[in-house]
Amino acid sequence: MSSPQIVWFRRDLRLQDHPALCAAAARGPVIPVYVLDDERAGNRKPGGASRWWLHHSLESLGKSLGRHRSKLILLRGDCVAGLARLAEETGAETVHAIQHYEPWWKDAEEELTGHCDLALYDGNYLMPPGSVTTGSGTPYKIFTPFYRALSRMMPPRDPLEEPALSLPDEWPHSDDLDEWGLLPTKPDWADGFRKQWDVGEIAAQDRLTDFVDRVSAYEDDRNFPSCEGTSRLSPHLHWGEISPAQIWKALEGKRGQGVQAFRSELIWRDFAQNILCQFPYYPEESYRQAYRDFPWRNPNRGHLIAGELEAWQMGRTGYPIIDAGMRQLWATGWMHNRVRMIVASFLTKHLLIDWRHGERWFWDTLVDADYASNGTNWQWVSGTGVDTQLFTRVMAPLLQSEKFSAADYIREWVPELAHLPDADIHDPPPSKWPEDYPERLIEHREGRERALSAYRDMKGETES
Template identity: 60%
Template sequence: MTAPQIVWLRRDLRLVDQPALFAAAESGPVIPVYVLDDERPGEHRMGGAQRWWLHHSLASLDRSLRERGSRLVLRRGDAVQELCRLAEETGAKGIHALHHYEPWWRKAESELAGRFELHLHDGNYLVPPGTVRTGAGELYRIYTPFAKALRRELPSLEPLPEPQLTAPAKWPRSDRLEDWRLLPTTPDWAGGFVEAWTPGENAAKAQLEQFADHADRYADERNLPSIEGSSRLSPRLHWGELSVGQVWHALADRSGAGVDTFRGELIWRDFTQNVILAFPDYQTRNYGEAFDRFPWRYDKGEIRAWRQGRTGYPIVDAGMRQLWQSGWLHNRVRMIVASFLIKHLLVDWRVGERWFWDTLVDADCGNNAVNWQWVSGTGVDTQLFTRIMAPLTQSVKFDAGDYIRRWVPELADVPDRLIHDPPAGTYIPKIIGHREGRERALAAYRQLRTG
């Protein structure tokens, strides 16, 4: 019998438009494998919310594979060692995988290629990161010219069909998913996740179809947290339950400002991968080195209040409670809560980045770091630090009343004219006034500029 091919899965948990799986299936029997490697990412090992999603997505993928006469093999440990060990056990002649661009996975791919026949395929992004370059051959550091160049070079993105899988003569040993203990035990903080999400490829396809039907309204509705105007596809793309090519293709026959705006956000996702490709330590270091001298504050009580959604600003608190209870946060509100932490509380952006990393089901290395550095004014393509969002103004502008009532139920009966800034005695007091926070932030920035 033909020697089997191993397919190394990471954030590409799907059967359709999966180039590594498709290529392996054309070469012989396929052994799909996921290795839980908690050591390589170092301090950026998967957070609790990601682990919850991973458990359910792996279970869903295994069910789909078994329906097709295959199965998912699970191993835990160093990814390179486990894959080489599995290849020796099974007599596999090749390992197929999709390129991943987190610095720890790039290192693992390099090590594995030096020890075994590794076939790397593109398929997680619109174009392979690193291929869209300036006329001087450099990686873009500004989004707008990058987006224009990418659109010129964009391939057809016709999704690959689901492959026909052949099982190996003998299946290797596999861990039990339950033994990995990816799910919370006591207390079970993920109850709201179950209400908000159904991980897996089938649910992802259904969500894409639902979004495509109203994508033309996206530009108008995406900033309004009180309505379901977001695509909610970010965890699907992060975990690879959908390919970005599938999403782009689903909108191919649609046009208008909403669709074009959403396509721009898919391109931003590519842009952030190019940033971490160029700067592998972007999650932990200021791109603007001058901010290494910034007079950050670390008030533990204020940081705790921000995390728990008890700052006294209803829009901020609603966002942080939505994040904790559902593992996701509305895009406009992400910017508001990030700006509040950095500008009003003068807390280093890395504190927020780590909290999002632990609590978001869609916590992506590139998106998370680039977006936090964008808000903080420390990044490659960034807003100025002096742009300080006013939470109360933002709440009114984007009509967040019903959003606040849902996530801050103690304000459920407050009328529209008071909901954004409840009077004293109606809600917990603000931990800092907006004007006071703004002036303190500007003073700190002036201190940085004057040395």
């Protein structure tokens, strides 16, 4: 019998369209492995919401492997040491893995090559990150030309079928998933997660099927938080329960601006990885030098500012659309895409709090918390990034709420306001302001003027 082949799963928790799994299955018996390595990721280990999703995704993957009479080996600790030890114990010829681009994973891949044969494959993006370049061979820093260049390379490769798996003579030791403690217990705050989400590869395929039937309306409906206009595929994509190539393939034959708009979102995901390849610590520091010394209001230096950050986190700002979004995030681990922009603009412009505080909160509370996408999106909204909107664009939450018909969305997540009619719920008049609903942290005009004043001061210092 040929030597066993280890498949190292990370954010690619699927059996279909998995190039590393297919290559390993073609060469010999497959030992599927997931290593929970919190130390290597440092302060970027999965947050609480991500750990909830990870538990259920690993559970689902294990069941899928069970159809092949296979099993998922679970190890905890340093991934390089664990994989090297496993390869030696089992006599595995090669460790196969889909390539990852977060700094800690790149370091681990490089280190692992010194201990065993490591074969890396592309499979989590439309095109391999770093492969879409300008005519001179340099990577793009602006989305629009990147979008055009990648679009010319589409469609992506055809998705791979789920391979048949042969089994090793003996199975190595595996941890018990329940003993990892990924799920919250005291307290168990995940009831809303369980109601909101089905997790795993089968759930991802079901969600894709549902979305394909309504993708034609995506261009318009995606902006309205009160309707089911988004795909809600983001956590499935982040955890690799489905690949972008599978999604692109499923949209073939569909026409209209909705299809193009959604494909643009898939390409933006590739763009975020393209930025990360150039700037590995992009989610940690403002790209634009001027904003590294910007007069952000620091929550670590005063209880008043810390209180405002906490009010934003808990959905107690006095702005109904913002509070609805932040409460949705806390309850379900997800937030509507339009509302994500509104709450991010409010934190960085109205409250003048450094975008990294928001990025970190999203990292801990989003089930789709992606290192590249989260950092890229926050830097785009805050005006600090390589490709960004202007800092002077301050979104008006009250107008955004009314423009995008968020009344029912607010009623769902801010029950204190549920009795108000559409005419009042976006911006409740003083006579109808509920006693149990908080006053505004700051009025829109005051927050906007303070942000623009800080920006002018920064520009003046920069120019001088």
